[in-house]
Amino acid sequence: MMTNNQASETSPSSLLPPRLVRLTASTEDDLECSLHYLPKPLMREFGHVFNDQYLKFVDQAGDSPLRLLAIPTNQRAREDLVAVGDHIEREKDRLLNVFIAFGKYLCEQLRAMGYWADYIDPCSGLPMISLNCNKVYSEVDGMECLLNYKAYNAGFCKILTHPRWGSAVYPATIFAHAPSDIVKSLIESLPSGENA
Template sequence: MAADNPSFDTSSTLLPPRLVRMDQSTDDDLECSLHYLPKPLMREFGHVFNEEYLQSTAADLSTTSSGENLRLLAIPTNQRAREDLVAVGDHIEQEKDRLLNVFISFGKYICEQIRLKGYWADYIDPCSGLPMISLNCNKVYSEVDGMECLLNYKSYNAGFCKILTHPKWGSAVYPATIFAHAPVDVVKGLIESLPRGATA
């Protein structure tokens, strides 16, 4: 069935992209959505994390004692950059640092909230492509490939780099991903509880 909005894959999408922020005191918005891991991304996830998500005590069974189904979930985030990130210069590096700090705060908060409920969660360092919490993992996750798979966003090659293009923001976009092994309702409720970002 064709989706009204072709920018995301309805087969895996639990929450379509929405702008959220950590709290009302900031205007640092992140585009955020929630997805089941589709098969191509499941292979990538296994390559990066192996079975780290099964090491947590609540996550070693497919269901919890209360009967909740645990699923592998992806929370892709994209931030609109103030500069085209394909460009070079000190101001571009400063903007990347700003975007990194926004995501690290967001990723840490989301993972802490999920882990406090007894489930597994981790987020990817956008600089290295490595997990931030599962420290014994050394395989790199491709944010661009993940955004293509989950959201149907496009990319292009620039030299040795693969550049993501956002349907509204072009290459002025900063992608980063959070993963969880948890009941859908827990993660969905957490995202829906976040303040909405600006609509413009």
């Protein structure tokens, strides 16, 4: 669960504050996950990355207005990811696999209901499902905008700092064009993570 300090750091676009969830109760791989309307500062970047891919999907129910949603996730790394070495690369691979399973699950659930959803490959910054997209999404910029998390420059890289985990954090984002109550229910149906 969030502390009071973290709650005040969420943006006005927040629909569900950050919470620790797991894909299944049997795993120990937690993701900090929240839900937001896509705010204006990210709309332009979203448009560059996805074009109008989401408009190819229509609201099957016809009773809920669809809005673009962002589902930022952060994982606590076992290592400070600013460091280098084979052990850091193995940890990044582990975190990538956890996120891909999570992103694939959420997107498949939403797409099965007739809604558009896609997730960003944290390694390339490119969408995983939408084709013909060649613009890169900045996870760090997204986390700054959506969650007010801080970042700093290290050479040519921008490093995200989580309020509790520092730079031992692995950010990745899912996007959806779906009713917020459906996405919120889907996230809330997941098992709670440790310390939730």
